Amino acid sequence: xxxxxxxxxxxxxxxxxxxxxxxxxxxxxxxxxxxxxxxxxxxxxxxxxxxxxxxxxxxxxxxxxxxxxxx
Amino acid sequence: xxxxxxxxxxxxxxxxxxxxxxxxxxxxxxxxxxxxxxxxxxxxxxxxxxxxxxxxxxxxxxxxxxxxxxxxxxxxxxxxxxxxxxxxxxxxxxxxxxxxxxxxxxxxxxxxxxxxxxxxxxxxxxxxxxxxxxxxxxxxxxxxxxxxxxxxxxxxxxxxxxxxxxxxxxxxxxxxxxxxxxxxxxxxxxxxxxxxxxxxxxxxxxxxxxxxxxxxxxxxxxxxxxxxxxxxxxxxxxxxxxxxxxx
Numbered sequence: 001x002x003x004x005x006x007x008x009x010x011x012x013x014x015x016x017x018x019x020x021x022x023x024x025x026x027x028x029x030x031x032x033x034x035x036x037x038x039x040x041x042x043x044x045x046x047x048x049x050x051x052x053x054x055x056x057x058x059x060x061x062x063x064x065x066x067x068x069x070x071x
Numbered sequence: 072x073x074x075x076x077x078x079x080x081x082x083x084x085x086x087x088x089x090x091x092x093x094x095x096x097x098x099x100x101x102x103x104x105x106x107x108x109x110x111x112x113x114x115x116x117x118x119x120x121x122x123x124x125x126x127x128x129x130x131x132x133x134x135x136x137x138x139x140x141x142x143x144x145x146x147x148x149x150x151x152x153x154x155x156x157x158x159x160x161x162x163x164x165x166x167x168x169x170x171x172x173x174x175x176x177x178x179x180x181x182x183x184x185x186x187x188x189x190x191x192x193x194x195x196x197x198x199x200x201x202x203x204x205x206x207x208x209x210x211x212x213x214x215x216x217x218x219x220x221x222x223x224x225x226x227x228x229x230x231x232x233x234x235x236x237x238x239x240x241x242x243x244x245x246x247x248x249x250x251x252x253x254x255x256x257x258x259x260x261x262x263x264x265x266x267x268x269x270x271x272x273x274x275x276x277x278x279x280x281x282x283x284x285x286x287x288x289x290x291x292x293x294x295x296x297x298x299x300x301x302x303x304x305x306x307x308x309x310x311x312x313x314x315x316x317x318x
Binding site: 052 | 100115123174180185296309313316
């Protein structure tokens with residue numbers, strides 16, 4: 001490592017605040033880029049699965065008798 | 072060759088192949104990011120003129136390079152979907168826009184933060200920076216335009232035209248530091264001739280650029296997979312996938 005101590009690495013001779021804030025912002029954006037499509041896809045698949053379960057649970061003969069829409 | 076194009080146009084095939092690509096590309100990308108950025112941030116020696124602030128180069132240059140390359144991908148996908156009405160190209164174009172916008176944003180913000188200790192100002196309205204800002208608006212424009220239409224076929228055509236027209240901005244960004252007097256330095260890495268950057272700084276930079284390309288590719292594939300699922304949600308293969316608990 002170029003820096004001797006952790007505080008030297010954090011301060012970077014006065015440039016630390018610039019360098020570290022730039023890296024933190026970049027890291028947040030990259031994490032968002034790589035995580036958000038995964039999370040959204042998981043949620044979408046879960047919603048589809050719930051929808052399919054509802055449709056499978058739907059019994060046409062029963063529904064005819066009760067005549068309730070969307071039961 | 073033609074069968075490959077037919078496969079490329081097939082949503083289930085693209086969904087499956089992108090899934091298996093992501094399984095190794097994503098961990099590899101994260102590893103390259105950690106090594107490249109960690110190396111640049113902590114293991115290189117400071118620039119003799121700029122001191123430690125130059126370490127921002129390891130995120131600024133890769134994000135800018137990939138933001139520009141991403142525009143080619145988006146415009147090419149737009150052209151393919153306009154000419155051959157290929158649905159997957161439309162999906163690729165739509166998937167590119169938010170990633171490109173995010174990377175352009177990173178390039179602009181890290182550039183501003185780098186500018187403060189180096190030039191003494193956060194922002195100047197010079198050619199390079201202004202044309203990058205226009206790139207951000209082009210990407211955001213494609214995102215917004217897509218959302219503005221209810222008819223997604225019309226939205227795709229409008230976005231494809233916008234991204235093709237926006238191509239005029241790309242050579243301006245590349246050449247801006249040569250054509251106009253600018254605070255921004257010219258390119259340090261050259262494909263022809265000697266690079267004006269020391270190898271000890273060049274290698275981590277190249278690794279970071281590769282890692283950012285990896286981020287773009289992974290995010291592109293993941294966005295496309297989500298879009299494919301939502302467009303094909305009523306088809307048999309998606310139902311089967313969901314039933315099997317995969318997706």
